[in-house]
Amino acid sequence: GTLIVLKHPYPHKVEEPSIYESVRVHTAMQTGRTESDLVPNAPSLGTKEGYLIKQGKIVKNWKTRWFTLHRNELKYFKDQTATEPIRALDLTECSAVQFDYSQERVNCFCLVFPLRTYYLCAKTGIEADEWIKILRWKLSQIRKQLEQRNAPLSS
Secondary structure (H helix, E strand, C coil), X not given: CCCCCCCCCCCCCCCCCCCCCCCCCCCHHHHCCCHHHHHHHCCCCCCEEEEEEEECCCCCCXXXXXXXXXXXXXXXXXXXXXXXXXXXXXXXXXXXXXXXXXXXXXXXXXXXXXXXXXXXXXXXXXXXXXXXXXHHHHHHHHHHHHHHHHCCCCC
């Protein structure tokens, strides 16, 4: 089985995306580390990674990039072996994720940020749908957290 270490108990109802490409949780037995080592390094729910084709900002050419989604951060790298990301996108600043039919490519979607819209394409429609579902789920979780922080304290 897989050991999942939680800092806090789950709430009664937990919404999770239905599709995962890769969720990695390492157990203490597999890694030889202790539980306290695992907690800060354990991925959040909804971790995903894979290749997507991204449109450039200035020169509108398309390049294949390796994307990783962990917690509220979407990073992209030159390839899967690169250790330093080209850019890290903070999803707390993202206002929308949606299919995009304006490009001359199929399986495209976009992420809307205040200063830029990122256009991405997946190899298949199923893969594009998986990315959109998990990114929308992340945005909904971010919004819920913001609402909870801004909610007035009940007396």
